Amino acid sequence: MRAHIEELITQALGYLKRDGVIEDDQAVDIQIEPTKDPKHGDYACNVAMMLAKSAGMNPRELAEKILKRLPSSKRVREVQIAGPGFLNFFASGHYLKIVVREILAQGEHYGEAPANSLEPILIEFVSANPTGPLHVGHGRGAAYGASLAAILQAAGHTVEKEYYVNDDGRQMDILAVSVWLRYLELSGERVRFPDNAYQGDYVYEIAREVRSRHGDDMRHTGHEVSESLPADGDQGGDAEAHIDALIARAKELLGETDYQAVFAIALEAMLSDIREDLDEFGVTFDRWYSERSLHESGALDQALATLKEKDWLETRNGAVWFKASELGDDKDRVVIRDNGRSTYFASDVAYLLDKLDRCPGQSLYIFGADHHGYVPRLKAAAQGLGEDPDRLDFQLVQFAVLYRDGKKIQMSTRSGQFVTLRDLREEVGKDAARYFYIMRSHEQHLDFDLDLAKSKASENPVFYIQYAHARIQSIFNKLDEAGQRHNQAIGEAAISQLVAEPEQALLRALGRYPEVIENAAKRRAPHILAHYLYEIAGQFHSWYNHAQFLVEDDDLRNARLNLAQATAHVLRNGLNLIGVSAPESM
RNA sequence: GCCUCGGUAGCUCAGGGGAUAGAGCAGCCGCCUCCUAAGCGGCAGGUCGCAGGUUCGAAUCCUGCCCGGGGCACCA
Structure with a gap:
């Protein structure tokens, strides 16, 4: 319209x-x-x-x-x-008539723009390091990214979803060492577990896997492991230096092959855990993009060569720097450290270039708000590579804080004291989690009320919307029981009999659905759709309480059934985009 | 200090140049011989953080300030 x-x-x-x-x-x-x-x-x-x-x-x-x-x-x-x-x-009445007709005709496709009518978008989200289970912060990025991707697709973009896997670098080494130390512990060795190693119980599980595959092959004595290591943080030393020395020691004692075997088991275990977790959350990806592959394919060297060629690199104090400050960033960024290893940022540059090469449209990054400092440096990188920085779109997702009994749940990643996404899903269910994560603007801090999410009453918006859908199904069930049939043609011809205020309001609101999708896509804001569905549900409940559906009059009954069915279609389509189920009964 | 997100009803939040600023929760008052009351209706509740500016028109845009979250590594 x-x-x-x-x-x-x-x-x-x-x-x-x-x-x-x-x-x-x-x-x-x-x-x-x-x-x-x-x-x-x-x-x-x-x-x-x-x-x-x-x-x-x-x-x-x-x-x-x-x-x-x-x-x-x-x-x-x-x-x-x-x-x-x-x-x-x-x-006009004619318009309201064609709204219902269109919805019933298009069914699950109502609201979708023609495929490929807008530029392709490559969206990268979650991309959490595979060093531990996903926590509730990742959950919000996952829910936001997945919902946004579905909305963009419905709005006519071709969408590719990627998870960038940091399977290289120091954090992964720390995980591998953590696993190995737990393995030694399980083997009966007395070893000290460092402050900065990964504390979670999942590390034991991976260690058990190492033991079942390799037995005692990777066993070394506690003395061998800890001999002349620099002191750890709580021993008055430098925790970082301690763990780095431990990584070196592990590589030395195990040799490259065995070390890589532990590393691979850890990576594989974490990735499959994350993948399964997201899968159960209704979040899937078209590609899991390995950071290592950027090294192996030469893409990283290629990207740095391009920057060098355009004179954006400079060697200083033994390290190679990208002159980002000349391209709008706060400061220059190291790409090759003085020890010869490339930085995480260097991989980012290579990945960025690869994304822009593969996708002719926009490259959309979903970051946690704590990563906002990455925006200027990636834009600088795009420019330095001779690409258009406007093809990069960054959406920052603010933090989510859980509340139970009106009180904030304190979390600390370091100590392993955090609520995992899996815990949250098990507590409130997938539907409530998906909805609650996106019902507020992603630019807004989110207070996630666990008690409200579990509530089975209209105060819980997810429940309220799903209940509207279930109620519609129940009307049709009752119709069935009465041995009657819904006749759409009769309903369509009689649609102008729907003159009551709640009916008119609902008709108009349903007609706005395609515009809501368009808007939510343009503004990268799934919460617009979440609010809209809530509004539709409200209008339906209100109508339900004012009108009788299964009336004697064939015309009026079928007209109302047409509108009810159209409402169900819109609810289902919208819920589907945000990953929430539309139950037949409740 | 710099960057970033926010400050709207008691609470959680929509609205992000337009008409009388909205919703849910909490509070108060009503509605089931009838398709799901797991619902609906009503009442009450506001200095849109503060001060300037732009505009025919500002909660919305600009500047400054105050308050809160987060970030500013040759970490990932």
């Missing part, structure tokens, strides 16, 4: 330009929005107020001229000029 009105106004403005009423080169951003007050019609446009000044007349006068030139449309009953110069559009 919005697009239709825009078309009408564009035509009218065309005539006015031709007549010289408004300037020809006047670029106008025609804004059409659903009204808040039904007295103002269904959609309002402020274009007359925007153009009044340059046209040299008052807004109402210009609105009058636009109105005269407006082509007639079957979908518009009336257009009024109101207030300071708004053009208020009232939808």
Whole structure:
């Protein structure tokens, strides 16, 4: 409908330009929005107020001229000029009729824009280090990314979803060493477990796996392991130096092959755990992109070579720096350390280049808010590589804080005292978790109320929406029991009998669904869809309490059933995009 | 100090140039011989952090300040 009105106004403005009423080169951003007050019609446009000044007349006068030139449309009953110069559009009965018809005809595809009608988008999200189970912070990024990807797809983008796996680097070495130390412990060796090693119980599980595959092959005495290591943090030394020395010691005692075997078991175990976790959360990826592969394929060297060629690299104090500060970043960034190893950022640059090569459209990054400092350096990298930084889109997801019994749940990753995504799913269920994570703007801190998420009452928005869907199904079940059939054709012919206020409101709201998808996609904001579904559910519940569906009158009954079914379609389609189920009964 | 997100009803949050600023929860008052009351209706509740500015019009945009979250490694 919005697009239709825009078309009408564009035509009218065309005539006015031709007549010289408004300037020809006047670029106008025609804004059409659903009204808040039904007295103002269904959609309002402020274009007359925007153009009044340059046209040299008052807004109402210009609105009058636009109105005269407006082509007639079957979908518009009336257009009024109101207030300071708004053009208020009232939808016709015909329009409301075709809304229901379209929804019933398109079913699960209602609301979708034609595939590939918008540029392709490569979206990368979660990308948590495979050094431990996902926690509730990752959960929000996962829910946001997956919902957004589905919405973008529905809005007409071709979407590729990727998880970037940091399977290289020091954190993975620390995990491998942690596993090996637990393995030694399980083998009966007395070894000290460092402060900075991974403390979680899952490390024992992986260690058991190492033992079952390798037996005592990787066993070394506690003395061999700890002999002349620098002191750990709590021993008055440097915790980082201690663990680095331990990594070196592990490699030395195990040899490259065995060390890599432990490393591989740890990586494999964590990845399959994460993959399974996300899978159960309804979050899937098209590609799990390995950081190591960037080294192995030469992509990393290639990317650095490109930067060097364009003169953005510089050697200083034995390290190689990317001159990011000349491209808008705060400071220069190291790509090759003085010990010869490349940095994490160097891999990022290579991955960035590969993404832009593979996807001709936008590359969309979903970061936790704590990574916002990465934005300028990646934009600088894109520019340094000779790519367009505007092809990068960064969305930052703010933190989620869990509340139970009205109290904040304290978490600390270091000590392993955190709630995992799996714990959360088991406690509140997948549906509630998915909805709660995205019901607030991603730019907003989220207070996640566990008690509310578990509630089976209308105070819980997920429940409220799902209940509306289940109620509709139950109407059709009752119809069945009565031995009656729903006849869509009769309903369609009689749709104009739906004149009650709740019915009219619902009809209009259902017609807005495709615009909601478009909007949520454009603004990268799944919460817009979450709010909309809540609104639809509310309008349905309200209607349900005011009207009887299974009435004697064939016309009226079928008309109401048509609207109920259309409502169910919209609820189902929308819930599906945000990964929430639409139950048949509750 | 710099960067970033936020400050809207008692609480949690929508609205992000337009008309009288909305919803849920909490509070108060009502509604089931009837398709799910796991629901609905009503009442009450506001200095949109503060101060300037731009505009026909500012919760919304700009500047400054105050308050809170987060970030500023040759860590990942």
